[in-house]
Each structure stands twice: as C-alpha cells, then as structure tokens.
Amino acid sequence: MPPRHRRRGLAAPGASAVVDTAVTERGMVTNGDDSPDVVIAKRLIDHAKLRGFEFQRIASGEDGPLVGNRVSGAWVDIIHIEGFSRDCLALRQRASSLIVPGDALVQRRVDGSALDVLNEVLTWETGS
Secondary structure: OOOOOOOOOOOOOOOOOOOOOOOOEEEOOOOOOOOOOHHHHHHHHHHHHHHOHHHHHHHHOOOEEEEEEEEEEOOEEEEEEEOOOOEEEEEEOOOOOOOOOOOEEEEEEEEHHHHHHHHHHHHOOOOO
C-alpha cells in the first residue's frame, strides 16, 4: 500500500523518482556526486530564496542557466548564474517607472563565480 503522504521528489522503493532539478519547494536538489563548492552554491541559493529571491531555469536541462529576482522596496535585484565558475552576475537597480537608458539606475553590480556572486548578493539589504 503506498504511503498516504509523500514529499515531492520521493518515490516508493523500486519506483523511479521524478525530481524537478530546477528549484524545488524545499531547496536545491543535491546528490552525492556534487563537489563541495556546488553543494555550497546550492545552499547559498536556498538562503537567497529565504531572503525573497524567486529562481527559475531559463533553458532546459539540469545545468541550464538559473535566474533569480527579488523586488523589495525601491530595489530590483537580479542574479544570473550561467556557469559555476564563470559568467555569473548580479545587479541591484533602483525600481523606477521612468525609462532610463543604459545602467543609470544600477547601484551595484558583481561579476564572477557563482560563489562570489551569491555571497555578495546575500549582503545586500532588503527594503527601501
């Protein structure tokens, strides 16, 4: 008899589990094959979610680019994780109804590895 309550991503013994490897409700999916740096990055993403970020994959596959955004007070924060050790960025820009060319509204920007970007973004205060 199957259990009455199942957690997302868990399957009965012998059945194959179907896990959304994007961002689950309970956090990033980790497995025993992940390097320590990848595990840390996934935990930082979980922490960013607790700080108000919403994440989604913008391309197919479990290694597709991940984008997170948060709107808090007068700020819009965006995280883009393309590759683990490179091509990651985050920016904080002032929310405005005006159309302003270029990066005039950008207050902070960080480029680098996923760990560098996530660690920096988690220091940004929320609110106005």
